[in-house]
Amino acid sequence: MPKSARKAASKSPPKSPPKSQARTKTRGNKKPYPTKQTASRPSRRQAEAAITTLLSYIGEDPSREGLADTPARVVRAFEERTQGYEQDPLSLLRRTFSETAGYDEIVLLANVDFVSQCEHHLLPIVGKVHIGYLPSNRIVGISKLARVVEIFARRLQVQEKFTAQVAGTINEALKPRGVGVIVEATHHCMSGRGVAKNGVVMTTSSMLGSFRTKSSTRAEFLALVEKAAQHKPL
Numbered sequence: 001m002p003k004s005a006r007k008a009a010s011k012s013p014p015k016s017p018p019k020s021q022a023r024t025k026t027r028g029n030k031k032p033y034p035t036k037q038t039a040s041r042p043s044r045r046q047a048e049a050a051i052t053t054l055l056s057y058i059g060e061d062p063s064r065e066g067l068a069d070t071p072a073r074v075v076r077a078f079e080e081r082t083q084g085y086e087q088d089p090l091s092l093l094r095r096t097f098s099e100t101a102g103y104d105e106i107v108l109l110a111n112v113d114f115v116s117q118c119e120h121h122l123l124p125i126v127g128k129v130h131i132g133y134l135p136s137n138r139i140v141g142i143s144k145l146a147r148v149v150e151i152f153a154r155r156l157q158v159q160e161k162f163t164a165q166v167a168g169t170i171n172e173a174l175k176p177r178g179v180g181v182i183v184e185a186t187h188h189c190m191s192g193r194g195v196a197k198n199g200v201v202m203t204t205s206s207m208l209g210s211f212r213t214k215s216s217t218r219a220e221f222l223a224l225v226e227k228a229a230q231h232k233p234l
């Protein structure tokens, strides 16, 4: 290719991808939701039709002005709240750091807020997660731990499974000497329905490695979490 032609070629703007591709473009390892029906998943249009059916089912008129865009909005909001299925928490934790200057005490990340949805009623589970781990020789950025919480929260959940998934993922990725995860949450399917028990908090925990086998490590973790709970914002 002559020089001038090469120059012209490098100047021409990059071809924009076809529209269908552009629409489904996402960052990193996040897979897009299907815009078309696939063998295993209905299309977005079919999902919106399902919401329209629900609106009719409760005696509403889905064609009235206020509800005209509701099915599309509900499906979008539902996609956002279930994005965690498209994300891989293990690959997120792949980048670890070994420069710890010999630090081998508990690392604690307390009061990580989350909102999830219970898989039995699709109603919110709202709460906090406390994560502690005892590094062997690798640590990870603390924002990554919060992202792991987010990924599992954005799936349909039961609190017990959520707790075990967060602990198990950190354990698998960092191979620390121990991991402790405590989740405290209120379940709207309980507080907002017939059983109406406001203020009921469910607590679950998953203790692995030394957090399970050494009572002194577990006690230290619990004391740190308690201290963090009383902590005023800096």
Ligand SMILES: [Zn+2]
Pocket (backbone or CB within 6 Å): 118, 119, 120, 121, 122, 123, 187, 189, 190
């Ligand atoms: Zn529920």
